[in-house]
Amino acid sequence: MKLKFSKMHGLGNDFVVVDGIRQTVGLTPERLRQLGDRHLGIGFDQLLLVEAPHDGTNDFRYRIFNNDGSEVEQCGNGARCFVKFVTEQKLTNKRAIRVETAKGVIVPEYHSNGLITVDMGVPRLKSLEIPFIADGDAITHPLAIGDDSIDVTVVSMGNPHAVCVVNNVDSAPVAQQGPLVESHPRFPEKVNAGFMQIVNRGEIRLRVYERGAGETLACGTGACAAVVAGIQRGQLDSRVLVHTRGGDLNIEWGGPGHPVKMTGPAVTVFTGEIEI
């Protein structure tokens, strides 16, 4: 059968987006890996599946699959592409939509200037909520990786993040430490590893080694988690410009109990169909 899709990206974090409402989609982890392969398939960091909501008060359901075939709870750059996709595909005429994810409802809003703001929900900070194995809750936790120990702040945006502060993201050991953090035994569901350089109280540079995908050019939930971590550490104010290798995001967070707001672009590269 033929599968129609759009190839999209949010700051170079790239996606295959599939309408699961007007077409029947059954994708196994093995098929997802094949489709995500940049030589043998289409190639993507994540595949995003659009479905009808379970709760009628919401507009859509949003399922996210890493290119290793794993299904995950949240994707920030994907959320911006999601609202652009359902608008372009005329699945909605709303500018702000309520979207169910595996861990809560997010609200992307499509602005007339083409940028998208997403209410990413309230971050969860307790170790058990990440999940992270620890003696208790703290702003930072020492994490032994190989012969080193790094201090991480753990944050869940629905998906798990471990954020450390580095002097310079360009020289940060992302390739070496990223996989060790991602699969560290204290993260039972693995984790996305963020490497944050504090430029000033309103600006950071960020690289993320993503769970199930490796380092990406940008990570939306990673940017949210990094800003939350920096504010928790007392090093950032509530509005932060986040420089990723793929471009810039604006993140706002009013503190514990408040939602994180993310603003950035989304691009449709091409549409296509593939025999599956």
Ligand SMILES: N[C@H](CCC[C@H](N)C(=O)O)C(=O)O
């Ligand atoms: N790799 C992530 C999912 C994609 C998140 C990222 N692409 C974003 O923009 O938030 C995880 O396993 O939790």
